[in-house]
Amino acid sequence: xxxxxxxxxxxxxxGKREDASLRELAAEAVYESFQxxxxxxxxxxxxxxxxxxxxERLVVQSHVAPLICEYLGVKPSKGAFRVESACSSGGVAxxxxxxxxxxxxxxxxLVVGVEKMTEAPRSEVMTTLSIVGDKDWESIHGITAxxxxxxxxxxxxxxxxxxxxxxxxxAVKNHANAELNPKAMFRRRITLNExxxxxxxxxxxxxxxxxxxxxxxxxxxxxxxEDARKYNDTPVVVKSxxxxxxxxxxxxxxxxxxxxxxxxxxxxxxxxxxxxxxQVDVAEVHDCFTIAEIIEYEDLGFCGKGYxxxxxxxxxSAIGGEVAVNTSGGLKAKGHPIGxxxxxxxVEITLQLRGEAGKRQVSGADIGxxxxxxxxxxxxxxxxxxxxT
Amino acid sequence: xxxxxxxxxxxxxxGKREDASLRELAAEAVYESFQxxxxxxxxxxxxxxxxxxxxERLVVQSHVAPLICEYLGVKPSKGAFRVESACSSGGVAxxxxxxxxxxxxxxxxLVVGVEKMTEAPRSEVMTTLSIVGDKDWESIHGITAxxxxxxxxxxxxxxxxxxxxxxxxxAVKNHANAELNPKAMFRRRITLNExxxxxxxxxxxxxxxxxxxxxxxxxxxxxxxEDARKYNDTPVVVKSxxxxxxxxxxxxxxxxxxxxxxxxxxxxxxxxxxxxxxQVDVAEVHDCFTIAEIIEYEDLGFCGKGYxxxxxxxxxSAIGGEVAVNTSGGLKAKGHPIGxxxxxxxVEITLQLRGEAGKRQVSGADIGxxxxxxxxxxxxxxxxxxxxT
Numbered sequence: 001x002x003x004x005x006x007x008x009x010x011x012x013x014x015g016k017r018e019d020a021s022l023r024e025l026a027a028e029a030v031y032e033s034f035q036x037x038x039x040x041x042x043x044x045x046x047x048x049x050x051x052x053x054x055x056e057r058l059v060v061q062s063h064v065a066p067l068i069c070e071y072l073g074v075k076p077s078k079g080a081f082r083v084e085s086a087c088s089s090g091g092v093a094x095x096x097x098x099x100x101x102x103x104x105x106x107x108x109x110l111v112v113g114v115e116k117m118t119e120a121p122r123s124e125v126m127t128t129l130s131i132v133g134d135k136d137w138e139s140i141h142g143i144t145a146x147x148x149x150x151x152x153x154x155x156x157x158x159x160x161x162x163x164x165x166x167x168x169x170x171a172v173k174n175h176a177n178a179e180l181n182p183k184a185m186f187r188r189r190i191t192l193n194e195x196x197x198x199x200x201x202x203x204x205x206x207x208x209x210x211x212x213x214x215x216x217x218x219x220x221x222x223x224x225x226e227d228a229r230k231y232n233d234t235p236v237v238v239k240s241x242x243x244x245x246x247x248x249x250x251x252x253x254x255x256x257x258x259x260x261x262x263x264x265x266x267x268x269x270x271x272x273x274x275x276x277x278x279q280v281d282v283a284e285v286h287d288c289f290t291i292a293e294i295i296e297y298e299d300l301g302f303c304g305k306g307y308x309x310x311x312x313x314x315x316x317s318a319i320g321g322e323v324a325v326n327t328s329g330g331l332k333a334k335g336h337p338i339g340x341x342x343x344x345x346x347v348e349i350t351l352q353l354r355g356e357a358g359k360r361q362v363s364g365a366d367i368g369x370x371x372x373x374x375x376x377x378x379x380x381x382x383x384x385x386x387x388x389t
Numbered sequence: 390x391x392x393x394x395x396x397x398x399x400x401x402x403x404g405k406r407e408d409a410s411l412r413e414l415a416a417e418a419v420y421e422s423f424q425x426x427x428x429x430x431x432x433x434x435x436x437x438x439x440x441x442x443x444x445e446r447l448v449v450q451s452h453v454a455p456l457i458c459e460y461l462g463v464k465p466s467k468g469a470f471r472v473e474s475a476c477s478s479g480g481v482a483x484x485x486x487x488x489x490x491x492x493x494x495x496x497x498x499l500v501v502g503v504e505k506m507t508e509a510p511r512s513e514v515m516t517t518l519s520i521v522g523d524k525d526w527e528s529i530h531g532i533t534a535x536x537x538x539x540x541x542x543x544x545x546x547x548x549x550x551x552x553x554x555x556x557x558x559x560a561v562k563n564h565a566n567a568e569l570n571p572k573a574m575f576r577r578r579i580t581l582n583e584x585x586x587x588x589x590x591x592x593x594x595x596x597x598x599x600x601x602x603x604x605x606x607x608x609x610x611x612x613x614x615e616d617a618r619k620y621n622d623t624p625v626v627v628k629s630x631x632x633x634x635x636x637x638x639x640x641x642x643x644x645x646x647x648x649x650x651x652x653x654x655x656x657x658x659x660x661x662x663x664x665x666x667x668q669v670d671v672a673e674v675h676d677c678f679t680i681a682e683i684i685e686y687e688d689l690g691f692c693g694k695g696y697x698x699x700x701x702x703x704x705x706s707a708i709g710g711e712v713a714v715n716t717s718g719g720l721k722a723k724g725h726p727i728g729x730x731x732x733x734x735x736v737e738i739t740l741q742l743r744g745e746a747g748k749r750q751v752s753g754a755d756i757g758x759x760x761x762x763x764x765x766x767x768x769x770x771x772x773x774x775x776x777x778t
Contacts, residue, residue: 063475070636079632081481085470086452092470103492132452243468247459
């Protein structure tokens with residue numbers, strides 16, 4: 001069976017986008033991807049997969065995949081649909097597009113991620129975030145996302161001696177990267193002191209540990225790898241995309257500091273791609289909260305278990321380090337428009353592997369990894385990408 | 390590339406289910422499918438695809454695929470996610486499961502459809518239905534589903550002489566079939582006079598032209614066709630599933646009485662399955678409104694364009710006719726819990742092809758067809774199923 005390849009990428013500006021509706025945000029990303037790919041027009045698109053987590057509540061609109069198609073003038077003969085997997089919706093959409101291409105079902109698939117989170121009243125946004133968890137049995141008792149990840153942080157501190165400063169250094173690094181990314185929401189550096197002085201959210205997490213509520217859209221055009229050079233001089237090959245799910249509530253995670261479904265998804269992704277973690281040059285990982293990035297260094301095999309804090313402290317995850325992590329600014333500083341996130345990660349990896357990441361370029365990047373998480377560390381998607389040789 | 394096959398099916402009782410939550414409805418259908426398949430346990434399931442249209446608004450819960458997995462004790466190593474395609478969500482979920490199996494991505498996939506529509510206040514249910522259409526440009530002006538399909542009915546009457554009685558006969562037939570289906574919401578016959586006396590909704594559509602708001606769940610277990618006999622003595626093969634989408638609003642349908650994306654999806658489904666429309670013995674089609682079933686007879690090739698009214702009048706779509714349509718009672722009388730519908734159609738076709746449909750059995754049924762529609766006739770999924778020889 002063949003492979004798929006990325007031949008076009010696009011990203012809207014992330015942030016509070018009062019100037020653009022959901023469909024306009026999507027179009028901003030899609031048009032950029034059509035500019036990026038050569039000789040692909042809206043009429044050539046065979047299938048469209050849209051990742052969006054809660055447009056029904058956030059912008060009071062359902063059936064958004066056909067809605068976006070109509071706005072773009074795309075009439076996909078092999079269909080359009082939406083996938084929802086909370087914060088990992090984008091990763092799942094890419095995975096299904098890759099499977100559609102490898103199965104021969106379609107040869108040109110548009111994958112669009114979009115979320116408009118700042119239009120609804122704040123109370124409605126809080127509802128959408130809290131009902132990702134089990135409303136009847138968990139979030140109603142207060143285990144919302146910040147609380148759940150705070151528990152993981154407390155346990156990681158207890159077991160491995162991870163410190164407040166380690167969490168802060170993740171935020172400092174990702175803000176520094178975002179300063180170099182024109183599409184990022186927060187294009188400004190922060191200091192460790194600013195981090196320490198930021199207001200508490202759920203102990204030990206502070207405001208600057210948390211990714212923001214944000215509007216944005218992302219787009220990737222996938223084709224058969226065999227045909228990819230027709231559409232782009234520097235296509236990026238999808239080496240593997242895997243997903244593992246264990247449940248929804250935090251009680252299904254039997255270890256707060258080692259996320260077994262992530263270890264499993266990563267292990268299979270490395271095996272299918274035929275690489276080891278040490279070969280990854282650049283990675284976009286799911287830093288919804290800073291502690292998540294630290295645990296992900298470990299569970300993705302970038303460092304040993306418990307060494308995540310030291311990994312960031314030593315600069316190993318900075319541009320120029322062992323593996324450059326979240327060069328885009330990550331969810332923390334680029335922004336986290338939920339459905340757009342997993343696809344935006346692939347946009348960044350594609351730019352890095354092509355050598356087109358500007359001031360944040362990782363020199364000689366050959367292999368890139370993405371990690372997209374849904375719910376409380378229960379649902380993980382891992383992708384591995386490489387330059388076409 | 391191989392084929393997939395249905396080795397287990399399950400359906401909850403459809404109706405106003407005050408006794409069951411969303412996850413309990415899903416479990417009712419899933420447990421029945423595990424009973425139906427031999428030697429498949431929750432631990433054997435590799436991937437789970439959930440079809441649900443608006444759980445965020447209807448039961449105030451998101452991330453329902455992992456939620457349902459957790460309730461079932463399923464931890465899918467190849468992931469769980471939800472698809473949304475409005476009323477065609479179930480058809481899309483089955484299609485993606487078929488593609489996952491054919492691509493070698495997974496060999497045992499659980500496909501679950503569920504919607505709980507009667508728990509939310511009526512005003513909220515009306516919102517969920519109206520935002521399937523384009524809220525900003527169409528439904529706000531009154532083109533909701535009943536209004537849109539009423540326009541199609543008026544035009545079909547004008548162009549082809551279709552009569553009120555023809556619409557009524559679809560409802561009469563589907564209620565008669567539902568009387569024979571223990572899982573149906575409305576297990577009672579109606580007369581043509583009752584139909585004519587039912588309250589107007591959107592001229593010419595009356596209450597008894599419309600499918601009901603309903604709770605329910607459905608489940609299909611798909612495996613590699615090669616292995617199917619391990620799990621079921623009478624597996625049903627997926628011959629083809631196709632989808633075509635043209636947009637979202639009614640203005641994208643350039644002919645109200647011939648649904649081109651349906652004609653295209655059906656043509657490709659027949660071609661991939663290597664059959665002609667005349668070979669279909671039993672079909673479950675998307676009768677969200679009675680006029681839809683009449684247009685679908687035509688666009689699926691069961692009769693010529695414009696002859697849909699006469700087709701039902703002559704009894705050609707009744708059990709014992711040319712092609713038995715909606716033996717389950719259809720959306721009209723079995724019920725239409727949105728996410729569950731497309732998968733429930735395959736449950737019925739499977740029972741028919743196995744000869745297990747009880748009093749509504751179509752004798753000698755070899756080939757079955759399903760048609761699932763999303764939005765205003767803009768998004769169509771067609772599936773063709775056969776007995777394993």
